[in-house]
Amino acid sequence: MRENLVVRDESDRIRAWGSVHDRAVGRMLFVHVVARDLEHALATRCSRVLLAWAEAQARAVGAARGLEVQQIDTGTFADDERLAGWLTAAGFEKVRTWWQMSRSVVPEEAELVPDPARWELDGVVFRRVEQQGDGMPEDGDLRAVHDVLEGAFTDHFNSAEETFDEFIHRLREDPGHRWDHWWLAEVDGEPAGALVGTVSESVSGPDGSYVSYLGVLGSARGRGVAKGLLHTIIADAAEQGRDRVGLEVDADSPTGADGMYVAMGWGTKYVTQSWHKDVRV
Structure with a gap:
């Protein structure tokens, strides 16, 4: 699913790095990194190597998928004019803006919900995915998370269908x-919301939690499902001695999710952008 390329200087130090990830059908993610201290002309040459390699990878990935066109999806920090210039010259288009948000967590918020493992409010049950005796999660719960997220993001920007095996891997x-x-929210006994969290490790100070995915089926919106799942990960973070919960939100989201996040204490730390290019296979 992934390929990587490094560019080394005469002392064998890595000065540029490219990484591609066959994320889903028709969508290949591309990471582009060039050392900041390189002289501009040399840095530009390194960038061209990475961009040309990424296009070749896109053709290979697209061919393996049986596609006629393969999208390359990459990103920049909003103020990175150097990379934006390289991408524009290579035929990429800026297509979306994202707010990278963070919320502080205090120990007292461990009491925000009765128990992050399982609690209930107004007929909605919030619970962790079930784990078996060997510590592995119950397959049915994992499939429920996948199905909820696929259903919740169908009409979202650049959504691409992903099989269950690809998703888990x-x-x-x-x-x-x-x-x-990983948490599920059940409405009337049926999975209707899901949150997949991760740990944001810190080299100094406490770790944080991160909301990788949060989705609610349209039929369950307005029942407090999203807010309940967010309260759950906040309480879990506090219980584990973490000091923050991060997430990413689409600045142009039609759901107005950013308003809920701001109301719950999240603030924007920095802004990123998505850039796309369609490559004929």
């Missing part, structure tokens, strides 16, 4: 992956 590769950070 990809999320298990995340360095912050923990099975006990």
Whole structure:
């Protein structure tokens, strides 16, 4: 699912790095990193190597998927004019803006919900995915999480169908992956919301929690499902001695989710952008 390329200087130090990830049908993620201290002309040449390699990877990935066109999906920090210039020159288009948000957590918020493992409010049950005796999660719960997220994001920007096996394999590769950070919300006994969290490790100070995915089926919106799941991960973070919960929100989201996050204490730390290019296979 992933390929990587490094560019080394004469002293064998890595000065540029590219990484591609066959994320889902028709969507290939691309990471582009060039050392900041390189002279501009040399840095530009390194970038061109990475961009040309990424296009070749896109053709290979698209061919393996049987596609005629393969999208390359990459990103920049909003103020990175250097990378934006390189992407524009290579035919990429800026398509979306994202707010990277964070919320402080205090120890007292461990009492925000009765028990992060399982609690209920107004007929909605919030619980961790069930784990078997060997510590592995129950397959039915994992499939429920996948089905809820697929259903919740159908009409979202750049949504691409992902099989259950691809979904599980990809999320298990995340360095912050923990099975006990996956929650389901059930309405009238049926899965209607899901939150997949991860651990944001810190080199100094407490770790944090991160909301990788939060989805609610349209039929359950207005029942407090999203807010309840967020309260659950906040309480869990406080219980584990963490000092923050992070998440990403689409600045152009039609659901107005950013308003809920701000009301619950989240603030924007920095802004990123998505850039796309369609490559003929």
